[in-house]
Amino acid sequence: MGITIRAYAKVNWSLSVKGVRPDGYHLLDMLMQPISLYDELSFENSRWLRMTVEGQGLPVGGRNLVMRAAQALNDALGTQRGAVIRLRKAIPARAGLGGGSADCAAALVALNRLWNLRLPLTTLVRIGATLGADVPFCLTGGLAHVSGVGDVLSPIDGAPRIPLVLVTPGGGLSTPQVFSHHDEMGLGVKPLDVGALADCLRRGDLEGAQALSCNALEAPAVDMMPQIGAFMQWFREQGAPFVRMSGSGSTVFAAFEDEARARALAEQVPGAAFAWSRA
Known part of the structure; x- marks a missing residue:
């Protein structure tokens, strides 16, 4: 079988x-x-x-x-x-x-x-x-x-279920090249307060989560593929309380409190996908 x-x-x-x-x-x-x-x-x-x-x-x-x-x-x-x-x-x-x-x-x-x-x-x-x-x-x-x-x-206990919209511009990015460009740019380190960030996500405080989060690879990835930055800005203009690039890119994801709002935005962008964060 x-x-x-x-x-x-x-x-x-x-x-x-x-x-x-x-x-x-x-x-x-x-x-x-x-x-x-x-x-x-x-x-x-x-x-x-x-x-x-x-x-x-x-x-x-x-x-x-x-x-x-x-x-x-x-x-x-x-x-x-x-x-x-x-x-x-x-x-x-x-x-x-x-x-x-x-x-x-x-x-x-x-x-x-x-x-x-x-x-x-x-x-x-x-x-x-x-x-x-x-x-x-x-x-x-x-x-x-x-x-x-x-x-x-x-x-970490209590994984939240949050509506997401994802869009992947271009043909993707090479992870080694993004890391290499990060090293060339000489970017500093932002410490991660895991407990505080996880608490914000569990409470549904996405604006608080945005303030606590970072992605050190966003800057080099945007430099390599400006469409990433354009999509991030577009999501912010649509009122998304949390916007990040995932991993080394090129996917940009936005998190929302409201499922209907997320689904509506996903339908506006060709190739975008609606998803839930899951346990």
Whole structure:
């Protein structure tokens, strides 16, 4: 019997860059939460490992994080199991929404069940951390303080359900290039008060949350793709109390107290999507 699973996107309510390790990885301080936008993956046992993708074009070979997740499980156990994998994409690629990491996490969970491996979540998280910085978060979900290089997770209770509008301008951005441009710009560090920001979100105080949040990658991303800044300004002009770029871009998201207002604005922008933040 096959398995079908959803892989949920995420947003960064805040993202600070605290420094760079000697190996070149950036040290981050983030508040992250999954949202209702998702990809869907199905898995069936097979002698060989094969994959098809429906939707936005992604590499299907060894560079794809889903295929790498399957191979990582085989490598960890010294086996060579196979599966037919079908990925239906809805999360934009290169958008700062963690779509590739979410797909990778979903593959680890689904193949662990399909192949009856019975690996604990801690093992999947350890394997996932070798595949992508956001994979551990995508495995655990919920509202979380994420630090280090994405490998230090502190869950936060009471994840809020907030209506969001998302728009992804251009063809997305390269994460390494955005970080490189951030370093070139020599931007300072804004400390993140995780507790205060999470409290604002839980209370629905989106203006307070806006004042406490930041995204250190917005400035370099806007410099590389001015449409990002234009959409952020447009959302503010429409009265959105909270506007941020997610991750390294290029997705801009706006949060609203009122669902009807959010849905109405989503209909005004070609390609925009309505979503909920989720537990």
